[in-house]
Amino acid sequence: MIPYPHLLCPICGDTLTTTDKNAFCPQNHNFDRARQGYLNLQLSPVKTQYTKILYRARQHLFCNGVFDPLVSGLSNLIACQHTPSQSVSRPAHTHSTNPRNPHPRAATVLDAGCGDGSLLAALIQKIFDLHPVPNRTDPPQTVLGLGIDICKDAIKIAAQTHPTLTWCVADLARPPIADNTQDIIFNILAPANYAEFRRLLAPGGVLIKVMPGPDHFKEIRQALCPLEETQDSVPNTLRQQIPLQFSVSETRRLTYDVPAAENIEHFIHMSPLSWHTLPEKKEAALNGRLQKIRLDYILMSLKESYIPEC
Numbered sequence: 337m338i339p340y341p342h343l344l345c346p347i348c349g350d351t352l353t354t355t356d357k358n359a360f361c362p363q364n365h366n367f368d369r370a371r372q373g374y375l376n377l378q379l380s381p382v383k384t385q386y387t388k389i390l391y392r393a394r395q396h397l398f399c400n401g402v403f404d405p406l407v408s409g410l411s412n413l414i415a416c417q418h419t420p421s422q423s424v425s426r427p428a429h430t431h432s433t434n435p436r437n438p439h440p441r442a443a444t445v446l447d448a449g450c451g452d453g454s455l456l457a458a459l460i461q462k463i464f465d466l467h468p469v470p471n472r473t474d475p476p477q478t479v480l481g482l483g484i485d486i487c488k489d490a491i492k493i494a495a496q497t498h499p500t501l502t503w504c505v506a507d508l509a510r511p512p513i514a515d516n517t518q519d520i521i522f523n524i525l526a527p528a529n530y531a532e533f534r535r536l537l538a539p540g541g542v543l544i545k546v547m548p549g550p551d552h553f554k555e556i557r558q559a560l561c562p563l564e565e566t567q568d569s570v571p572n573t574l575r576q577q578i579p580l581q582f583s584v585s586e587t588r589r590l591t592y593d594v595p596a597a598e599n600i601e602h603f604i605h606m607s608p609l610s611w612h613t614l615p616e617k618k619e620a621a622l623n624g625r626l627q628k629i630r631l632d633y634i635l636m637s638l639k640e641s642y643i644p645e646c
């Protein structure tokens with residue numbers, strides 16, 4: 337288990353020291369690691385509708401390669417945000433130029449609302465395959481990946497599957513992470529807290545926001561909720577929600593189809609659309625003759641805006 341230096345105590349806000357067994361702060365607040373290796377930094381348990389079944393379904397889809405184009409699209413977007421002289425992992429302001437320094441600052445990648453963690457694990461590998469840290473022969477060792485989610489079941493699965501990354505149950509309302517420490521923050525199909533993202537981003541860091549496009553799950557939506565109107569304005573509406581403190585560097589739309597036969601059951605388990613759907617409608621969707629399912633994502637890279645003082 338790699339020690340993670342940027343966690344804060346959720347009780348007093350002091351720095352947490354992490355070990356294989358636990359995490360503790362100078363005020364002696366102590367958090368034991370769960371058997372699976374994650375830390376629970378959520379002070380009061382939160383009930384969510386997200387269940388193990390949902391995250392297991394997502395893992396099946398991941399293994400089927402359903403999210404491979406999304407992972408490639410995101411890593412390409414990241415690669416385009418940086419010139420070779422501005423490595424994603426070592427922004428100029430923190431880059432140690434002292435060759436005798438054995439521990440220059442590592443790259444930090446946070447997935448806020450990471451679910452089962454499959455995307456973060458794949459993205460970390462992909463990004464640094466594409467965009468190695470200069471003068472490093474083994475770039476992934478310099479990356480500190482952290483996934484947080486409010487759902488304990490999701491974090492449990494993430495920690496079991498990807499033990500080399502750091503996983504915490506934590507609330508996006510106030511993530512227990514130190515200020516200005518994250519080079520890349522992913523927020524993928526999850527609720528956003530822009531004020532906190534701004535607090536967490538290192539200078540020069542990038543926030544990657546992914547939201548569903550208007551055709552996302554089109555066929556499943558039509559099967560489960562046939563009367564629902566097409567939400568043409570979704571990307572525009574969401575874009576308007578980006579606060580002024582962030583500027584949009586780039587927006588890309590990624591649409592692709594995946595075969596329905598081997599994936600439809602997992603999609604239905606995964607989709608919140610099915611939570612309030614009658615079982616017979618789900619059954620009809622499963623037994624329908626869907627050939628394909630359209631996935632539609634809006635990918636945005638956001639940077640802190642420069643707001644001149646008046």
Ligand SMILES: [Zn+2]
Nearest residue numbers: 345348361365
């Ligand atoms: Zn404390």
